Amino acid sequence: MRISRQKIILGTIIAWLIWAVMTVVTAEKFLPDDPIKVDPDHQPIEMPTEREISQIADFILNTFVTRPKPDEDPIPAAKNVNTLGEVPNSSWFTNRIGHRPMTLEELRKGPNQLQESEISAPFTITSAKSEGITPGFFVRDAGGIRYLFKFDPKDYPQLATSAEVISTKFFYAFGYHVPENYLLKVKESDFLIGSDARIDLGGGETRPMVSSDLRAILDRVPRNPNGTIQVLASRLISGRPVGGFKYYGTRSDDANDIIPHEHRRELRGLRVFSSWLNHDDSRSVNTLDVYVGDSPQGFIRHYLIDFGSTLGSGSVKPQTKRAGNEYMLEWSPIFKAAATFGIWDRKWRSIEYPYFPQIGRFEAKHFHPQHWKPEYPNPAFERMLPADALWATRIVMQFTDEMIREIVEVGELEHRAAETYLVETLIRRRDKIIQYYLSKTNPLIDFRLDSGRLQFSNAGIKEGLARRASYRYQWHAFDNEQESSSPLSGVEVTERPVVKVPEYDGPFLMVQIETLNESYSAWQEPIRVFLRRSGSWEIVGIERSGEFEQ
Amino acid sequence: MKTRHLIFAILSILASLAVPAIAQHDDATTREKLLRDQRLAKKVSLTAPRHSAIEKALIRIEKVGVTQFLDISFGGIYPQFGTISNGSGLGLGAAYGRRDIGHPSVALRTSAMITYRNYQRAQLQFGKIQPQGNRAERNIFYSDQLKSNVALEDRPDAHHFNLFGEIRYHRLPQMSFFGLGPDSLPNQRGDFLLQDISYELVGSYRWNNRLGVGLRGGLLDVKIDRGTKAAYSDVQDLFDPSQLPGLEASKFGHVTASSWVDYRDHPTNPHMGGVLFMSASHFSDRDLASFSFSRVQFDSRHYLPLGSVQRTLAVRLLASSDQANSGHQVPFFMQETLGGSDLLRGYPAFRFRDENLIYFSSEYRWEPAPAVQLAIFYDTGKVFPSWSNFELEGLKKSIGWALRFKTPDKMFLRIEIARSEEGIQFHFKIGPAF
DSSP: OOOOOOHHHHOOOOOOOOHHHHHHHHOOOOOOOOOOBOOOOOOOOOOOBBBBBOOOHHHHHHHHHHOOOOOOSSOOOSSSOOOOOTOOOOOOOOTTTTTTTOOOOHHHTTOSSSGGGOOOOOOEEEEEEESSSSEEEEOTTTOEEEEEEEEEOOSSTTTHHHHHHHHHHHHHHHHHHHHOOOEEEEEEGGGEEEEEEEEEEETTTEEEEHHHHHHHTTTTSSOTTTOEEHHHHHHESEEEEEBBBOSSSTTOOTTOOOSOOOGOHHHTTTTHHHHHOOOOOOOOOGGGEEEESTSSOOOEEEEEEEEEESTTSSSBOOOOOSTTTTTTTTTHHHHHHHHHTTTTTOOOOOOOOOOOOOTSSSSSSSSSSTTOOSOOHHHHHHHOOOHHHHHHEHHHHOOHHHHHHHHHHHHHHHHHHHHHHHHHHHHHHHHHHHHHHHHSOOOOOEEETTTTEEEEEEEHHHHTSSOOOOEEEEEEEEEEETHHHHHHHSEEEEEEEEEEEOOOOOSSEEEEEEEEOOOOGGGGGGGEEEEEEEEEEEEEEETTTTTTTT | OHHHHHHHHHHHHHHHHHHHHHHHTTOOOOOOHHHHHHHHHHHHTEEEEEEOHHHHHHHHHHHHHHHHHHHOBBEEEEEOOOOOOOOOEEEEEEEEOOOOOOTTTEEEEEEEEEEEEEOEEEEEEEEOOOOOOOOHHHHHOOEEOOOOOOTTTOOOOOOOOEEEEEEEEEEEEEEEEOOOOOOOOOOOOOEEEEEEEEEEEEEEEEEESSSSEEEEEEEEEEEEOOOOOOTTTEHHHHOOOOOOOTTTTOOOEEEEEEEEEEOOOSTTTTTSSSEEEEEEEEESSSSSSSSSSEEEEEEEEEEESSSTTTEEOOOOEEEEEEEEEOOOOOOGSSEEEEEESSSSSSSSTTOOOEEEEEEEEHHHHHHHEEEEEEEEEEEEEESSGGGOOOTTTTEEEEEEEEEEEEESSSSEEEEEEETTOOOTEEEEEOOOOO
């Protein structure tokens, strides 16, 4: 069929017109429903096939390929935040303690839907592995619910199981999707061997499991004085696992996954949480994408899993001294040590840890939030900007000493001194995180309007970094379509964290605020707060340094 | 200007004017809609995740384990490669193993290997056998170092008690021989063929990871023949028969008792502690009744961290003494040797040979990375005919440098260069240093 020239021209014009309309519309900085509270990433998709992730390939790629490149300077701001800089609820994240107070009961409960007492014997083993230092079972309890049972290493009772259940509560409170993890005390007689249970002998060899296998395996796990065994029962996540997620790029088979993972604020900010809890194993292999619902109406939810290597636990033994201090492969210290016949040594090797077999290696004295490292570079962590860190730090700030103590108690550590040490260490690490990140950016938070005044809090003062500060600000008229602003008045300075909203008839206002304190130059980085007239003024946007061009 | 160009220009101007008006009245455009639209746009171009061939292979390795991945098994028979002894060169072989024969700890293990220099080895074990390393080690890193391995492994599932029968066969056609004694000459190098088959019963007991005893006894059938290396003369052409005691010996009964105390922090990757190993053996010539002898051996290894686990001083003292029965001699091919990749590394394998041996090695090791160990070392020692005229003069020395690769659990590859008064030796060795 021959298409006339006129039709081609007309088609071109229509396409251009549509594009132009879209361009103009989307060029608006603030859309009517901003700031969104929920990212609609639950759109139905067909169930993707399971994507396997190679740990070795992940290590190589993240060590050599996915690190920030020179053309990424400056690193772009996080792309999945709303106009207030918050992370909307999504298949990745649900705002919890960062948005509302959580009760101690909620913190203790975490993601769990059951009480421990509801998980009852007999536990029918459906498969087991005997290889490795710590064995594991897949079991079905009396109610037919399926769990993965994990144990502690023989010489370190409670090390991995308590760490995992404690960290699960924290990560849940932060807002991540995590499995239901229960701490149980079971007896050997609680186990039954399923008729189809096979034991993995390693090297691909399996055979039907027999009672001597069970005894042999349980001989390699620690016992409580009363003969019971502490078990971490991880309830299998509802839905169909479709592999882990990577910390860069998007899933090519998930239409909802449109934000490159390295630019997701909750993944960048995960660095702060991971450093607090020493989750050095925060890598793709410890994530899980789960297809929720029936295809094609379901969607993918993203989980963090396996917190056995957190706090002082290295899962099968105490955490190594390197963990959290140096990547598995880091050239600079290698060359220094090689060239100096080992005389130059890593500082972290000389760190002394108190001896608590239940806790392993976890300390606060030498911990530095900025210097903390996971096992190998994480592309999202590497792109964490001060605004991302502040977002996470604000969540960390919500944890009171009492809350930390409450969460640590769920680890049921038998040794009282160990529990106390763990609580104190977490508190000190929390304080270091707060002190460090609040010193690295303008720490103004909690913006609110009240009686024609814009009020805010200085988190730095609230957390004791400084006793006072002053605030330099300037009001602007803001053109939402053009994304341009023009000053309404001169620059003013106030000693109090409150500024009067000027009389203005236009639809948008913007105020740029700098915090002045001679000890913290980073506090002077400007914050822009946008107000929209909607009957009265409402706060529609907050931008921090690094999120806009200055 | 052509008409169609004019129409295009007019429409463009109209469109430009219309856009703001349309935009202002497009109340339906929201953030949520924009995000939905972006997702709809992606939905039409979804693709299944793709893995490169390398990533696929890596995934498979991680899924089934290196062991299974490398297990090119044919009905339970799997390949091996490695060395048989110093100077054997690399070889290929096959192995078969079966566990759970009537009892979970009873196993059958058999293997055979041949190297490109036609060294041969075959082995059959049956009984309650110390668990071996994983299959990858057996496949790839097999190296018959004739070690007393009843004790020196570190496995959580290691048995306390082992009892097994063993049949071993070796054919080593190019064994170097430079003459007996500490003053043998480097240019007087010959070779010989050593072929032996042994039938042994081995028992061991370990109370814990630190303390154990072992007993090994059986029959050894030996044959010495002409060496096959074209570059060297056969020892029988090069040396007087009086310099080759035991040339005709063929059958020995033997028993070895051993004990060890092991207090290394990590036996296969030690940084502190030590191990003491002692053994006493008796070899009885059951053929000619002329070459019976006893041997006492003491091997001590210590590891001293130098202010950090990154830096370790490792020392080893090895002493061995043979005592022939009255009127008997120690066969030359069973005498202790120095030289090669394990003892006195600046000299070629089997460079020195005599009835007694003393050897000291020290290494300064440092680990710039968890998987890499560097070392400088100094070896010294000598062989000598009897302790009665032993003196420290004439100790042979070598110095060297090593690059080694390891896992957190054990050393698996070492590349070493060592220098002595007789030149430089390179060693590329699969397996650990002391």
